[in-house]
Amino acid sequence: MRIAIASGKGGTGKTTVATNLAQVAAADGLAVAYLDCDVEEPNGHLFLKPTIERQQPIDKLLPVVDLTRCTFCGRCSQVCRYGAIACVNIQVLVFAELCHSCGGCILACPADAMREAPKPIGELRQGMAGPIQFIEGRLNVGEAMSPPAIRAVKAASAKADLTILDCPPGTSCPAIEGIRGSDLVLLVTEPTPFGLNDLKLAVEMVRVLKIPMAVVLNRCDIGDDQVRQYCENQRITILAEIPDDRAVAEAYSRGHLACDTIPSFAGHIRALLKRLSNGTTQ
Amino acid sequence: MKELIVISGKGGTGKTSVVASLATLAGRCVLVDCDVDAADLHLIFEPKVIRREDFTGGGKARIKPGNCTACGKCEELCRFNAIYFDGPSNGRVARTFRVETTACEGCGVCVDYCTENAIEFGPAICGQWFVSETRVGPMVHAKLGIAADNSGKLVTQIRRAATEIAMKQQIDLILCDGSPGIGCPVIASLTGASLALFVVEPTVSGIHDFLRVAQLAARLDVPGLLAVNKADLNIQTTEEIEAAAVKHGIVPVGRIPYDREVTHSQIARKTVVEGSDDPAAQAIRAMWADVKRHLQRVAASEAGGLVQIQL
Numbered sequence: 151m152r153i154a155i156a157s158g159k160g161g162t163g164k165t166t167v168a169t170n171l172a173q174v175a176a177a178d179g180l181a182v183a184y185l186d187c188d189v190e191e192p193n194g195h196l197f198l199k200p201t202i203e204r205q206q207p208i209d210k211l212l213p214v215v216d217l218t219r220c221t222f223c224g225r226c227s228q229v230c231r232y233g234a235i236a237c238v239n240i241q242v243l244v245f246a247e248l249c250h251s252c253g254g255c256i257l258a259c260p261a262d263a264m265r266e267a268p269k270p271i272g273e274l275r276q277g278m279a280g281p282i283q284f285i286e287g288r289l290n291v292g293e294a295m296s297p298p299a300i301r302a303v304k305a306a307s308a309k310a311d312l313t314i315l316d317c318p319p320g321t322s323c324p325a326i327e328g329i330r331g332s333d334l335v336l337l338v339t340e341p342t343p344f345g346l347n348d349l350k351l352a353v354e355m356v357r358v359l360k361i362p363m364a365v366v367l368n369r370c371d372i373g374d375d376q377v378r379q380y381c382e383n384q385r386i387t388i389l390a391e392i393p394d395d396r397a398v399a400e401a402y403s404r405g406h407l408a409c410d411t412i413p414s415f416a417g418h419i420r421a422l423l424k425r426l427s428n429g430t431t432q
Numbered sequence: 433m434k435e436l437i438v439i440s441g442k443g444g445t446g447k448t449s450v451v452a453s454l455a456t457l458a459g460r461c462v463l464v465d466c467d468v469d470a471a472d473l474h475l476i477f478e479p480k481v482i483r484r485e486d487f488t489g490g491g492k493a494r495i496k497p498g499n500c501t502a503c504g505k506c507e508e509l510c511r512f513n514a515i516y517f518d519g520p521s522n523g524r525v526a527r528t529f530r531v532e533t534t535a536c537e538g539c540g541v542c543v544d545y546c547t548e549n550a551i552e553f554g555p556a557i558c559g560q561w562f563v564s565e566t567r568v569g570p571m572v573h574a575k576l577g578i579a580a581d582n583s584g585k586l587v588t589q590i591r592r593a594a595t596e597i598a599m600k601q602q603i604d605l606i607l608c609d610g611s612p613g614i615g616c617p618v619i620a621s622l623t624g625a626s627l628a629l630f631v632v633e634p635t636v637s638g639i640h641d642f643l644r645v646a647q648l649a650a651r652l653d654v655p656g657l658l659a660v661n662k663a664d665l666n667i668q669t670t671e672e673i674e675a676a677a678v679k680h681g682i683v684p685v686g687r688i689p690y691d692r693e694v695t696h697s698q699i700a701r702k703t704v705v706e707g708s709d710d711p712a713a714q715a716i717r718a719m720w721a722d723v724k725r726h727l728q729r730v731a732a733s734e735a736g737g738l739v740q741i742q743l
Contacts, residue, residue: 158470160443160612165637190613191441191644193637231491231540252511252539291647294584294616319443319612322469323581326534343698344448344472351470354578358534372695396665403666405636 152313153426154187154332156356158348160319162338163368163392164188166402168316169197170409170419175312176281178423183310184279187328188318189272189287189299196405200284202277208287208302209268210295211251215242219263226255226264247294272299274306283308297327304331321348321355329356334426335363336389341373346380353384366422369394390422433598434626435591435606435733436723437466439649441641443612445633446661449694450716451609452476452703455568457720462603463571464594466587466621467611468559471573476701479564479571487574487589489558489582490538493531495519499550500528506542506551515542534579558582561590563597570597584616588738591621595736606733612641614648622649624734627727628656630682634669642673646680655730656682659719663687683726686719688712 155168165188172184186194213226213235224237234248235255246269256264272289287303289296296318307313317328329335335356339349349365356363365381370391381388392398398415401408409416438451452473455463465473493514495506502525507515514535519528531542531551543553558580564571572594574586594606608625611617622628628649632642642658649656658677663670664687674684689711697707705713 159472160445160470161633162444188613190615190618191637191641193442193640196636196640229540229544231538250537250539252537252541253509254539254541254544257509257541257545289614291614291644292619292651294619296613296615320469321578322576322583322617324613324615325469326579330535342695343475343701347472347475348470351578358579372692374699399665402637403633403635403669 151311151334152315152332154315154317154329154335155338156317156325156329156335156352157319157338158321158352159339159345162340162345164319164338165193165197165316166408167336167338167366167368168314169194170407171423172198172282172314173407173409174416174419174423180311182281183283183285183307183313185303185307185313185315186286187300187303187315189289189296189303190318190324192286192288194316195284195286197407198279198282198284200277200279202275204276206274207270208272208274208299210271210298211266212246212249212269213244213255213264214267216263216265219261221261223260225258225260229254229258251298274302276306283310296324300324300327321351326355326359329361330359332361335361336366337363338366338368339377340369341367341375341377343376345373346376349377350380353386364389367391389425390418392418433595433604433606433733434727434730435608435735436627436629436727437608437610437621437625438629438631439610439618439622439645440612440631441614441645442633442638445631445638446688446694447631448472448609449698449704450629450631450659450661451607453705453716454720454723455607456703456705457717458568458605458607460569460603461605461607462569462594462598463566464590464606464608465571465573466590466608466617468574468576468583468586468617469611471575473571473609474573476698476703477566477568477571478701479562479566479573481562481564483563485561486557487559487561487586488555489580489585490555491540491553492533492536492538492556493540493542494552495529495531496550496552497522497528499548501525501548502528503547504529505545505547509541509545512537537581559586561586561593563593569603570601572597584620587617587620591735592738595733605727606735614645618645618648619652622652622654624738625654626730626733628654629723630656630658631661632658632673633662634660634666634673639669639673639676643676646677646682650680657723657726658682658684659686659688661688662690664689685722685726686715688715
């Protein structure tokens, strides 16, 4: 089973749920893979503390022009929908940050003067966190496009009983790339106006992708009842309600897995795991 | 005209609550919600929309099932796994190809190489942006369509609109609420801003993510200030974050204590400083005096001159 942990709003507890769920499931004897798809700000390693065994660059393909063959006809620049290539007099300029690596310019070049060369945009790190397979993507600072790095993380994952994808916040391309192809999306939210507003956006996003979903209501006692009402109206199952607990927040602040030291919290995560394996979702 | 962007790296550290409070304290400013795919600032200010514009992003491909011969060329060439072989029958072939819009990045390669002219391609409306009136001044905000892309382009668009409004109405401060991460909307928010205020929480992930976005700001030549939110959750980490900030030339301007009033204000649709004079509100007031001083010394916003690029 592949479970994507997502949320519209940031900071609602995605990584807390994802890492603790991985830990509890692994302790239960399941083969667990944890994939950190939040490549802009990957945090899972701070809690799972994996031993990294393999590191390799995540590349993006960029066009390279062979100037001895180029006739400066400008065809590459005309076909590029991203404005990533300019052909001026006897120069061809490639703007790496605008290029989506679609390969259109390579196909279009009538002089066979273009090929593609990899340019690193990030790093793929793989290893083990105890029994948990750990895979993380890490986008280089200054790179604008995270989806290629997220695709690299997902492509690297091995088979497991439970694959947990810790996804980036938001509802645009990075979030979508993270959750695409999963069996279930767990939306982590909190009972506040911001939490509700962003949950609604996330629900719409998941519906567009036609993936089953459920909600985890984190810090369930800090706000009002609007999220519960919304979920009820929309027939979305709330799989766990986790109370606000300063001890959990302090464990988090230090990089500890709360399930290791706080029994009440571990109980909520174990109950969540049980409900997930029973398949109680929308 | 100065432009302050509130940013954090990690999500949920309190950016929007801080922006809303600073806007109240500033008296009059132009507010911009750059978190276009999960915007929340409007929940506090209940803006009255006075102008509404469609936002057109890049193109999207669409296969006309009637013309598709199921040759599979589009699927072969698409690098984004956006072509699915599950389109309707058209009498000649049992199944046709279909473009999954949420995966299409608008490169147009499939269109260029379809021998049957079966693929349409055109700019897609992928959101809306608004100019509104609020109790603290004009606000420019947006709603990116569900599962749409081009968030960076939309951010540049609304920042430019905010600059025009500020000039026309002679307002000398633009206050932007940023988005989490370090990718395209964040780059689009930071580029050309006068000053960044990093709102960071004292956790291992807070500091980790702050250092990455601080590196990005430095690369874009945007000077920075630091506010540690929920600072009392872990004083030792708060001190580490402040020390790291100083090392990167970022000036600590305040510690905001954990205060349940922050959530209560949000539920009451008020800014923290409107809602109460509790510890968090007091800390934000004190911080604002410092932020104002720094704003006088930094460069004017360059958002008005930004070229809109497509990402």
